[in-house]
Amino acid sequence: MTDQAPAPESEIPGETAGDIPGKPTCASRTTLSHIMTHNDTNLLGTVHGGVIMKLVDDAAGAVAGRHSGGPAVTASMDEMVFLEPVRVGDLVHVKAQVNWTGRTSMEVGVRVLAERWNESTPPSQVGSAYLVFAAVDADGKPRPVPPVVPETDRDRRRYQEAQIRRTHRLARRRAIRELREKRAAQGYED
Numbered sequence: 001m002t003d004q005a006p007a008p009e010s011e012i013p014g015e016t017a018g019d020i021p022g023k024p025t026c027a028s029r030t031t032l033s034h035i036m037t038h039n040d041t042n043l044l045g046t047v048h049g050g051v052i053m054k055l056v057d058d059a060a061g062a063v064a065g066r067h068s069g070g071p072a073v074t075a076s077m078d079e080m081v082f083l084e085p086v087r088v089g090d091l092v093h094v095k096a097q098v099n100w101t102g103r104t105s106m107e108v109g110v111r112v113l114a115e116r117w118n119e120s121t122p123p124s125q126v127g128s129a130y131l132v133f134a135a136v137d138a139d140g141k142p143r144p145v146p147p148v149v150p151e152t153d154r155d156r157r158r159y160q161e162a163q164i165r166r167t168h169r170l171a172r173r174r175a176i177r178e179l180r181e182k183r184a185a186q187g188y189e190d
């Protein structure tokens with residue numbers, strides 16, 4: 001992982017940012033919908049968290065592939081939050097969009113909504129997650145991605161929040177690596 005400093009908060013890309021033309025958020029925004037059945041349950045009878053996480057990864061992967069114009073792999077998934085249990089018979093909508101782009105990576109934000117499959121009540125939010133995808137070439141090596149061009153105030157807020165998460169991910173990783181190096185230098189084997 002490249003420990004480069006994040007762009008300052010004000011540096012929200014415009015349509016001409018970077019060497020590759022930018023792409024608006026709406027170009028890759030995607031919703032994946034699925035009805036939950038008895039095959040999706042945990043031992044309590046509600047929907048297994050792993051089923052939701054797979055849908056989240058699938059939707060985010062589609063967004064990352066569309067934005068980057070080719071293959072992209074999940075590098076990390078963090079802040080997966082489950083707000084409410086999902087039940088058999090729920091129609092689940094997984095909404096995903098690119099929040100932020102780096103040189104070869106993208107943060108994809110995902111919101112999970114659920115509604116009864118046969119009722120016309122509005123869906124409620126049951127979860128959310130943030131995933132980092134790296135665009136890769138045919139050899140699996142990271143390749144540059146187009147900068148995302150946020151279009152709305154909400155997109156710009158998400159871009160800025162994604163930069164904060166990026167800063168924290170890098171700082172946490174660096175701090176842990178430094179601690180391990182220090183312990184190794186002190187003679188600890190683990």
Ligand SMILES: CC(C)(COP(=O)(O)OP(=O)(O)OC[C@H]1O[C@@H](n2cnc3c(N)ncnc32)[C@H](O)[C@@H]1OP(=O)(O)O)[C@@H](O)C(=O)NCCC(=O)NCCS
Pocket residue numbers: 001002003004073074075076101102103104105106132133134136140141142169
């Ligand atoms: C993700 C992967 C391509 C990164 O390769 P790498 O050799 O470490 O390359 P880099 O260090 O240049 O990282 C590439 C980009 O991903 C980002 N990245 C890498 N690991 C990351 C992590 N754990 N969290 C967040 N971002 C990460 C880097 O910051 C960099 O972004 P940038 O270019 O926008 O600054 C590589 O680790 C990989 O192939 N992992 C397996 C992916 C996979 O199979 N996923 C499915 C899971 S079953």
